[in-house]
């Protein structure tokens with residue numbers, strides 16, 4: 001059976017989602033997105049210059065192959081986030097929205113109370129809401145209760161490249177909710193992406209580690225392979241960790257070993 005990522009009934013083959021910010025150029029962004037194999041690409045509604053005749057990120061995305069996931073980056077209140085989501089839908093971008101309501105300008109940590117409220121409003125308005133959230137399983141459950149289609153806990157702060165220092169918290173979220181869990185933010189290297197998938201995350205969203213790599217196209221491919229490897233590992237079932245050694249060869253009947 002094909003192993004698809006399903007979000008609100010929509011099926012995707014790739015479990016890697018990518019962002020569109022921080023690339024050295026739009027052409028490199030285009031090539032990196034292609035190398036990543038991502039089918040879902042997020043763009044900040046604020047950066048789109050809707051209505052302007054200037055070249056836009058959208059001109060560099062193959063919208064026949066990818067699903068656009070507008071995001072509310074920059075919003076710090078419920079009202080701002082809801083307004084950006086409505087703007088994206090009115091502009092014909094999508095009814096799927098990656099909801100970000102930032103609660104702290106320095107750490108870019110999400111405001112969980114505002115995120116739950118904005119999710120509730122947007123779900124009532126018919127949006128498919130993918131909220132960026134912290135690593136609290138209770139908040140994740142509340143988001144699902146108000147209709148979130150996924151939850152997107154941060155691995156570590158946006159752009160920090162710190163990976164998943166508290167991956168056990170994300171594991172708890174995975175155990176507690178019945179919607180896809182997408183690790184968003186902080187992934188710095190393919191090993192981080194693989195770890196996220198190995199513990200059972202449904203997908204990863206990666207921006208900075210690809211866009212700011214020395215070679216973004218090669219890094220995009222490395223992330224693609226890591227997400228695939230991590231997912232295969234999860235499905236295959238990794239061995240439990242043991243405190244003591246367990247010999248690889250049977251010890252029974254070994255030559256030269258005195259009989260008990």
Ligand SMILES: CC(=O)[C@@H](O)[C@H](O)COP(=O)(O)O
Pocket residue numbers: 018019020021042071098132157158159160161184185186187205206207208209
């Ligand atoms: C692009 C996006 O939507 C953000 O949530 C964020 O930029 C992802 O985090 P990293 O840049 O740390 O991958």
